[in-house]
Amino acid sequence: MNGVEGFMYPNEVGLQWSVLIVLYPFITGLVAGAFILASLERVFRVEAVKPTYRLALLTALAFLLVAPLPLQLHLGHPERSPEMYFTPHSTSAMAMFGYVYLWYLMAVLVLEIWLDYRRDIVLMYQKAHGPLRLIYGLMTLGSTNISERSLAIDDRVGWIVTLIGIPSAFMLHGYVGFIFGSIKANPWWSSPLMPVVFIFSAMVSGIAAVLLLYMALTKLRHHTIDMRCVDSIAMYLFYIFIVDFSLEMLDLIHRIYEADESFRSLNFMVHTQLYFSHIVVQIFLGTLTPLVLLFLTQVINFPEVVRKRMYGIAGTLALIGIFAMRWNVVIGGQLFSKSFLGYTTYKMALVTREGLLMAIALTLLPFIFLSILLKLLPPWGEQPTHTHKAAAAD
Amino acid sequence: MNISRRQILVLLPAAAIAWKSVLAGTPEDSPNYKMSEHWWGMLIDIPKCIGCGNCVRACQTENDVPNGLFRTWVERYHVTDEDMISPQVISPDGGKEGFPVVAEDAGKYFFVPKLCNHCADSPCTQVCPVGATFVSPDGVVLVDQSYCLGCAYCVQACPYGCRYIHPEKKVADKCTLCYHRITKGLTTACCESCPTGARQLVDLKNPADPIHEFLKTHSVQVLKPQMATGAKAYYNGLDGSVR
Numbered sequence: 347m348n349g350v351e352g353f354m355y356p357n358e359v360g361l362q363w364s365v366l367i368v369l370y371p372f373i374t375g376l377v378a379g380a381f382i383l384a385s386l387e388r389v390f391r392v393e394a395v396k397p398t399y400r401l402a403l404l405t406a407l408a409f410l411l412v413a414p415l416p417l418q419l420h421l422g423h424p425e426r427s428p429e430m431y432f433t434p435h436s437t438s439a440m441a442m443f444g445y446v447y448l449w450y451l452m453a454v455l456v457l458e459i460w461l462d463y464r465r466d467i468v469l470m471y472q473k474a475h476g477p478l479r480l481i482y483g484l485m486t487l488g489s490t491n492i493s494e495r496s497l498a499i500d501d502r503v504g505w506i507v508t509l510i511g512i513p514s515a516f517m518l519h520g521y522v523g524f525i526f527g528s529i530k531a532n533p534w535w536s537s538p539l540m541p542v543v544f545i546f547s548a549m550v551s552g553i554a555a556v557l558l559l560y561m562a563l564t565k566l567r568h569h570t571i572d573m574r575c576v577d578s579i580a581m582y583l584f585y586i587f588i589v590d591f592s593l594e595m596l597d598l599i600h601r602i603y604e605a606d607e608s609f610r611s612l613n614f615m616v617h618t619q620l621y622f623s624h625i626v627v628q629i630f631l632g633t634l635t636p637l638v639l640l641f642l643t644q645v646i647n648f649p650e651v652v653r654k655r656m657y658g659i660a661g662t663l664a665l666i667g668i669f670a671m672r673w674n675v676v677i678g679g680q681l682f683s684k685s686f687l688g689y690t691t692y693k694m695a696l697v698t699r700e701g702l703l704m705a706i707a708l709t710l711l712p713f714i715f716l717s718i719l720l721k722l723l724p725p726w727g728e729q730p731t732h733t734h735k736a737a738a739a740d
Numbered sequence: 741m742n743i744s745r746r747q748i749l750v751l752l753p754a755a756a757i758a759w760k761s762v763l764a765g766t767p768e769d770s771p772n773y774k775m776s777e778h779w780w781g782m783l784i785d786i787p788k789c790i791g792c793g794n795c796v797r798a799c800q801t802e803n804d805v806p807n808g809l810f811r812t813w814v815e816r817y818h819v820t821d822e823d824m825i826s827p828q829v830i831s832p833d834g835g836k837e838g839f840p841v842v843a844e845d846a847g848k849y850f851f852v853p854k855l856c857n858h859c860a861d862s863p864c865t866q867v868c869p870v871g872a873t874f875v876s877p878d879g880v881v882l883v884d885q886s887y888c889l890g891c892a893y894c895v896q897a898c899p900y901g902c903r904y905i906h907p908e909k910k911v912a913d914k915c916t917l918c919y920h921r922i923t924k925g926l927t928t929a930c931c932e933s934c935p936t937g938a939r940q941l942v943d944l945k946n947p948a949d950p951i952h953e954f955l956k957t958h959s960v961q962v963l964k965p966q967m968a969t970g971a972k973a974y975y976n977g978l979d980g981s982v983r
Contacts, residue, residue, distance in 0.1 A: 353829040355854070355901025356810045362892035362905065422890015422910030426870070429889065435871035440893050443869070530967060531863060531899035610825070684901055685983035687829055 352688025364700040366416035378519035379552015380406040388508040394578035400725030408716035454511040461504040519548040533608035534679040546590035551668035554661040584640035611686035632667015636660035778878040779945040781972030788938035791851035795930035796836040802929035810834040811915040812855040820847035827981040856902040856915035860970030864894035
């Protein structure tokens with residue numbers, strides 16, 4: 347049969363999950379990672395990364411708004427998806443998606459952004475005219491009190507929300523890992539490490555994305571890049587990347603050493619069909635190269651301009667590597683037969699509902715959302731000073 | 741046309757048999773069917789299977805299965821003496837039209853019919869986000885196609901490759917063990933069409949079912965027992981190379 351090597355169960359020949367399901371964990375990973383970066387400043391008081399705090403939150407929101415779209419487009423009956431809210435199946439990991447998503451969107455991200463921006467929103471509402479005034483008016487939610495005391499409450503509540511947000515971000519993405527890791531029928535996916543690997547890779551991708559966005563946007567605005575900030579972000583990126591890589595290698599070494607019944611089949615797949623995307627792109631180009639670059643920036647005092655370039659290259663490669671990792675998990679997990687006797691191929695369509703063009707559109711959409719958010723809620727300029735008084739008071 | 745009494749005597753029994761077949765094809769409703777009194781499964785007697793593909797064709801006709809997808813299919817294994825790990829397996833068009841003549845004589849050849857194992861602890865029903873697929877009280881794994889989202893998570897979760905997304909209905913589809921037939925006292929289309937009795941519908945809650953005697957006296961195995969799915973497709977004479 348076309349595209350099949352060896353023996354596949356006849357129903358396995360066509361892949362069930364397409365490039366859109368690759369995008370879904372990639373996008374939620376960016377959300378979770380960007381939020382964790384924001385929490386570094388808010389909860390762990392890493393003052394150096396402050397210039398990216400609001401940008402990270404808005405980036406997380408822009409991507410989170412797009413996160414359900416690949417899933418909706420993939421469903422055979424998207425109109426029935428509300429059933430996941432109304433009649434969730436208690437034993438299904440996927441049934442939790444709606445709740446985890448809504449919780450993260452409404453109870454964490456939107457709330458935190460609103461609390462952080464409330465003063466700005468009220469001030470912009472007072473200054474604005476026409477439709478913008480209406481928009482900002484709605485965004486105040488009727489709360490226009492910006493007294494010292496009121497802002498102190500915002501700050502304290504915001505701190506608590508961030509604190510809740512960290513495990514929520516872990517849950518949002520760890521849950522995505524669990525969806526794959528809990529499928530015992532698929533040895534490529536079935537691993538208790540999967541949620542942990544997903545969380546750390548999410549942090550890598552989210553932090554890299556915000557780093558790149560911060561540098562690009564600052565350059566576009568003709569401002570000076572705060573090197574203390576990008577150096578700190580790069581340092582966190584480096585350490586988290588090491589943990590992520592170690593976990594992935596642990597999983598790999600464990601598989602190789604255990605060499606269970608699926609090993610021959612998976613090993614063959616990694617050396618043939620997945621060789622380019624797994625070995626070349628994910629491991630060498632997307633992990634080892636940025637790790638070496640980041641390592642060099644940690645041990646050698648390069649001039650600013652060189653560091654910026656190295657961060658730019660490392661961040662881009664890290665994003666490519668994490669995308670390749672999602673690809674290898676989702677697509678790789680469907681290329682081999684559960685009989686371990688054969689392989690199929692994935693042919694990406696171009697203009698279908700789950701095709702390449704749709705995937706590109708969905709990748710660009712968060713940037714459109716982000717540009718709207720950046721216009722409505724500029725993250726630069728005067729930022730409220732989180733003195734953490736409220737938090738520190740206790 | 742003159743028909744003699746002698747001819748009538750010959751024709752009448754034939755007509756009676758034909759009428760019985762007609763009745764068998766259009767059974768009466770079974771309002772008295774009680775789900776709690778049955779626990780369905782299937783016995784597959786591998787040495788009896790001749791790979792004719794009758795079961796695949798019957799299933800496709802009975803259940804309007806889309807082309808290229810299968811509720812049941814037949815695989816032909818070719819295992820050489822020393823290589824149990826890498827058997828040569830083929831299933832051209834699900835074995836619907838039988839199999840090509842064996843070219844090589846070395847090793848052993850045998851056919852393995854496959855279908856949904858109607859697992860008691862089915863991984864596919866576990867993962868369904870809305871509970872659209874379920875194990876019925878009489879032990880059949882079914883899909884409520886008016887409720888299924890078409891997310892394909894169940895397809896990923898089935899270790900046996902028995903599920904697919906129906907290309908037109910856009911919902912999960914699979915073997916129903918001919919539920920529309922077995923609840924009316926009939927057997928499944930695949931069992932009925934099997935010329936050698938290699939497939940037999942079994943009711944584990946029926947003490948008179950010959951399956952009990954069979955299980956007592958034969959070495960019977962399920963596919964991928966390490967998956968602990970509570971599979972109810974019992975294979976007699978299952979070779980260790982079968983996946």
